[in-house]
Amino acid sequence: MITWTISQLDRQISDGFVTTAHWQAVATDGDYSASVINTCSWTGEPTVSYDSLTQDDVLAWVWQSVDKEAVEAALEAQIAEQKAPKIASGLPWE
Helix, strand or coil, X not given: CEEEEEEEEEECCCCCCEEEEEEEEEEEEXXXXXXXXXXXXXXXXXXXXXXXXXXXXXHHHHHHHCCHHHHHHHHHHHXXXXXXXXXXXXXXXX
16 A cells, blocks of 8 residues: 655745645555655645645645656565565674
8 A cells, every 4th residue: 555645835925835745655565664755846826725725635736746656666666675675684694
């Protein structure tokens, strides 16, 4: 399961225009997890009042700027690597 969330918004005080959304996507599969944290930035004029925004509104904006399928595929690949690692670390004498 992959969960997308918005952790913070930066906005212009004068008109409420959201300039940056801080987002994260977290994939979980049993005991395994992978995540990515990033931001999206915009310029322009507000299309929705800041006070009326929902997380779903902002996620829709993020998904217009970010390749959602690629992010989710990368997270799934990280989980697969955790389940069946190709590289190991350690010392043979310990």
